[in-house]
Amino acid sequence: MQRRWWAAVALGPMLIAAIAAQQPSREQDKQEARARERVEEAQRQEGQAILSLADAAMAGKPVPSDFPIRWQNDFLKAQQGTFVPFTLTIDSSKLTSPSVMMYVRAAPHGATAPTRNDRPEKPEKKGRTDKRRVEVAPEAQYPVDAVFPVELSAGPGGMARIRRGFSVAPGEYDVYVIVRERLAGRPTGTQPRTTVLTQPLSVPNFWSNELTTSSVILADRLNVLSEPISADELVERPYVIGQNDITPATDLKFKKDEELIVVFLVYNPTVTPDKKFDIQVEYHFFRRIGHGTRADAPPAAAPHPPEREGERYFNHTDPQRFNPAIMGAQFDANGGHPVMAGQGIPLAGFELGEYRLAIRVTDLISGKSIMRDVNFTVGS
Numbered sequence: 001m002q003r004r005w006w007a008a009v010a011l012g013p014m015l016i017a018a019i020a021a022q023q024p025s026r027e028q029d030k031q032e033a034r035a036r037e038r039v040e041e042a043q044r045q046e047g048q049a050i051l052s053l054a055d056a057a058m059a060g061k062p063v064p065s066d067f068p069i070r071w072q073n074d075f076l077k078a079q080q081g082t083f084v085p086f087t088l089t090i091d092s093s094k095l096t097s098p099s100v101m102m103y104v105r106a107a108p109h110g111a112t113a114p115t116r117n118d119r120p121e122k123p124e125k126k127g128r129t130d131k132r133r134v135e136v137a138p139e140a141q142y143p144v145d146a147v148f149p150v151e152l153s154a155g156p157g158g159m160a161r162i163r164r165g166f167s168v169a170p171g172e173y174d175v176y177v178i179v180r181e182r183l184a185g186r187p188t189g190t191q192p193r194t195t196v197l198t199q200p201l202s203v204p205n206f207w208s209n210e211l212t213t214s215s216v217i218l219a220d221r222l223n224v225l226s227e228p229i230s231a232d233e234l235v236e237r238p239y240v241i242g243q244n245d246i247t248p249a250t251d252l253k254f255k256k257d258e259e260l261i262v263v264f265l266v267y268n269p270t271v272t273p274d275k276k277f278d279i280q281v282e283y284h285f286f287r288r289i290g291h292g293t294r295a296d297a298p299p300a301a302a303p304h305p306p307e308r309e310g311e312r313y314f315n316h317t318d319p320q321r322f323n324p325a326i327m328g329a330q331f332d333a334n335g336g337h338p339v340m341a342g343q344g345i346p347l348a349g350f351e352l353g354e355y356r357l358a359i360r361v362t363d364l365i366s367g368k369s370i371m372r373d374v375n376f377t378v379g380s
Helices: 002-058 231-236
Strands: 069-073 082-091 099-108 144-151 159-168 171-181 194-203 217-224 244-248 253-255 259-267 279-288 311-316 320-322 339-346 353-363 369-379
Touching: 002 099, 002 171, 002 194, 069 171, 069 194, 082 171, 082 194, 099 159, 144 159, 159 171, 159 231, 259 279, 259 353, 259 369, 279 339, 320 339
Parallel strands: 253 369
Antiparallel strands: 069 082, 082 159, 099 144, 099 171, 171 194, 217 244, 217 259, 259 339, 279 311, 279 320, 279 353, 353 369
16 A cells, blocks of 8 residues: 555656646647637738728729739630639839738629628638638639739849739629738738739630630740649649740840740641641731831732731741641640640841731631731830
C-alpha cells in the first residue's frame, strides 16, 4: 500500500507538468482561431464592399475611379462556350499597396443588379479562399462572379499587369471589374484606393460549322513549354494554349528592332471522310499613306487583297499550309484540335508609320475564305 501511494505521489508532479504544458497549446489554438475569425471578417467586409460597388455600377450610380485601368481581351474557343482571356494594365505608382482584390462580374447586357431583398442568403462561410481565386458566393447570380486576391508586380514604367480569363456563352455582356486595395495592414481610418471599370463585351460563337478564327493576338513573346501546366496555374496564365505560352503585346506599337509575332487559331475547317483537310494562310501588309489619299487600283487579278483608301500595298510573307502531311498523324482536326497559325516578322525592313496586316485564311477543300485585319504602328 505504501509503495502504491508513493507511486501516486511521484506521478503527481509529472501530471501537473503535462497539464501545464498543454495550456500554451490550447491558448495558441484560441489565438489562431481568433486570427482566422479576423481574417474571415476582413474578407467578408471586403467582399460586401466590392459587391456593393458592382451593384452601383450596374445601376449607373457614381463609382470611384482613383487610378486608371486599361482593359484588353481576346476570344478563344472553349470546351463549352467561349474563353475570354484578358489583361488589366494598372499604374502601380497610383496605389499605396501592392496587395489588391480584383472582382470580375459578367452580366448580360442591360441586366440590373438585384435589390438587397432579392439576394439569396449567404452562408457564414463565404466560399473557398486561396491565393489565386475566391468565389464570392456559391450561388453565383451572374455568368462570371468571382474575386481574385492579387499581389501586383510593377514592370517597365511602373505598370503592373493582371492576366485572368473566364468562359461564357456567346452573346452581349457588360463586364464590371473592381480593383481595390486590401484592408489588411492599412492604417486605421484610411480608405483603400479603388477603381471600377465597366467594359462592354460582344462574345463570338465558335461552335458552328463555319470556317472561323480566334482573335488575332499580337505577342511580345511566344515560348514553348516542356510540359503542360496544371489547371491551377492556368488561372494566372490564361494565354497558355497547349504548351505554347503567349505573352500578349502591351500595345500595338513596335520598334524597328523588334519582331511582330502573330498568333491565332483556325476553327472548323472542312474535313473529308478520310480525315483530310487543307488550310492556307496568307499575310499581306499595307502601309497607311494619308487620310483621303486613294492608292492606284490593283490589277483585276491582283494576288493580294485590295488596298483601302489611304493605304498602299507594302509586302507579304510566304503562305502557310496546314494539312495532315504537315501537321502529322497525331493531329485530329475532326476531334476538335484547332490549327495554330502565326508568324514572327522582323520589322527592320519596315518604314516608320502605320500598317494594316490583312490575313486571308482559305479552306482549299471547300474553297471558302475569310479575312482578319490587325492594325499596328512601327516607331523608332
